[in-house]
Amino acid sequence: MITLLVFLSIKDDKACKIFCDNLAVIKESVEKKTTVNASKISEAISFLEQVTLIKSTSDGNFFGRFNPTKQDFNNWNQWFKKNKQMLYWDEKEQKVKLKAKLRH
Numbered sequence: 001m002i003t004l005l006v007f008l009s010i011k012d013d014k015a016c017k018i019f020c021d022n023l024a025v026i027k028e029s030v031e032k033k034t035t036v037n038a039s040k041i042s043e044a045i046s047f048l049e050q051v052t053l054i055k056s057t058s059d060g061n062f063f064g065r066f067n068p069t070k071q072d073f074n075n076w077n078q079w080f081k082k083n084k085q086m087l088y089w090d091e092k093e094q095k096v097k098l099k100a101k102l103r104h
Contacts, residue, residue, distance in 0.1 A: 015087035015096045022047045023076055026068045038066050045072075051087070051096055052079045 025044040029036045045056045045068055054075050058067040083098070090097045 012088040014089040016084050018089070018096050019048075019051065019080055019084070019087060023073070023080065026073045026076065029068055030070050030073050041066050041068065044068075047096075048072075048076045051098065052076055052083075054079060 022044040025036060025040050026048070028034050029041050045058065049055055052075075054072075056072045057069050058072060086099045086101070087096055088099055089095075
């Protein structure tokens with residue numbers, strides 16, 4: 001049991017970096033300090049929605065969403081602060097996933 005608890009508290013650096021890289025794309029887009037590639041924005045929104053299950057409030061169309069809001073950034077950033085220890089890199093599927101929560 002101790003091993004499992006230690007495992008659940010260890011942060012996965014690769015997964016956290018990927019999450020933060022996507023969050024940085026959103027921040028750059030919201031702050032409009034630099035021009036951000038539209039496909040990068042759409043991919044970042046999709047990634048963050050999939051991992052966090054928090055939907056963007058931005059408008060979208062058939063091609064994706066391209067206008068994240070400051071509230072989107074804040075929601076995903078707060079989620080990350082609370083849940084980063086639950087992120088891990090799945091080597092087999094080559095993607096970021098969430099560790100299953102234990103039920104008491």
